[in-house]
Amino acid sequence: MNHNxxxxxxxxxxxxxxxxxxxxVAGHIGGIKLGxxxxxxxxxHGVHExxxxxxxxFLDLKLHDIPNTVAGAMQAIHVxxxxxxxVHAAGGRAMMxxxxxxxxxxxxxxxxxxxxxxxxxxxxxxxxxxxDPHAQALRLAELAHSAGLDGIVCSGHEVGAVHSxxxxxxxxxxxxxxxxxxxxxxxxxxxxxxxxxVSPREARDxxxxxxxxxxxxxxxxxxxxxxxxxxxxx
Ligand SMILES: O=c1ccn([C@@H]2O[C@H](COP(=O)(O)O)[C@@H](O)[C@H]2O)c(=O)[nH]1
Numbered sequence: 001m002n003h004n005x006x007x008x009x010x011x012x013x014x015x016x017x018x019x020x021x022x023x024x025v026a027g028h029i030g031g032i033k034l035g036x037x038x039x040x041x042x043x044x045h046g047v048h049e050x051x052x053x054x055x056x057x058f059l060d061l062k063l064h065d066i067p068n069t070v071a072g073a074m075q076a077i078h079v080x081x082x083x084x085x086x087v088h089a090a091g092g093r094a095m096m097x098x099x100x101x102x103x104x105x106x107x108x109x110x111x112x113x114x115x116x117x118x119x120x121x122x123x124x125x126x127x128x129x130x131x132d133p134h135a136q137a138l139r140l141a142e143l144a145h146s147a148g149l150d151g152i153v154c155s156g157h158e159v160g161a162v163h164s165x166x167x168x169x170x171x172x173x174x175x176x177x178x179x180x181x182x183x184x185x186x187x188x189x190x191x192x193x194x195x196x197x198v199s200p201r202e203a204r205d206x207x208x209x210x211x212x213x214x215x216x217x218x219x220x221x222x223x224x225x226x227x228x229x230x231x232x233x234x
Contacts, residue, residue, distance in 0.1 A: 047059070141165070
């Protein structure tokens with residue numbers, strides 16, 4: 001992997017703070033991931049502002065609705081020129097097909113399989129009978145592949161298995177916590193709400209194309225040092 005695979009998750013409420021953080025670490029990341037918190041607060045204007053930094057923008061909107069509505073949302077974000085957009089695989093084949101058909105030419109559409117904040121108990125509670133994140137992620141990866149998507153979002157625990165079945169897939173892995181940070185308990189490196197975590201290096205070695213990292217950088221006492229330290233492990 002020649003380019004830096006790290007996309008910084010800017011889950012911050014203030015636009016000026018998000019922009020300042022992204023500029024600070026820009027030399028040590030490969031892209032910027034803007035999710036629901038950022039998009040609901042700052043919308044298209046916020047995305048245009050972050051584009052000025054010159055890094056690829058990943059819109060993690062996790063679209064999940066009827067096919068017509070998701071296709072309309074995809075068309076509405078063309079103007080933002082995202083490099084990656086997420087939809088939920090649980091929205092079904094037709095929704096994913098229509099999302100891909102409506103996406104811009106240079107935009108990868110990837111499907112969220114099983115959120116990294118869920119474990120087997122959570123899957124059982126929402127009626128997924130296998131109650132196994134690994135099996136469910138593989139099943140949804142197959143559906144996303146057959147629907148013509150570019151790849152999926154999964155945890156580092158599943159990416160190796162998915163990669164072996166979908167050789168040219170594009171695999172986005174969040175739920176990352178640097179091994180060293182976990183050992184010394186430094187800020188931002190606790191599991192927090194994440195249940196299926198691995199280190200950035202483990203995810204990359206297992207076949208991840210994109211490493212999504214938020215709090216281990218954004219909540220670090222020294223975000224620049226944290227971004228540099230992560231880069232050095234890759
Ligand atoms: O399954 C998923 C899908 C998306 N995310 C997003 O990734 C980042 C992770 O942030 P951290 O602070 O590094 O935990 C966040 O924006 C999530 O919305 C995910 O965590 N899991």
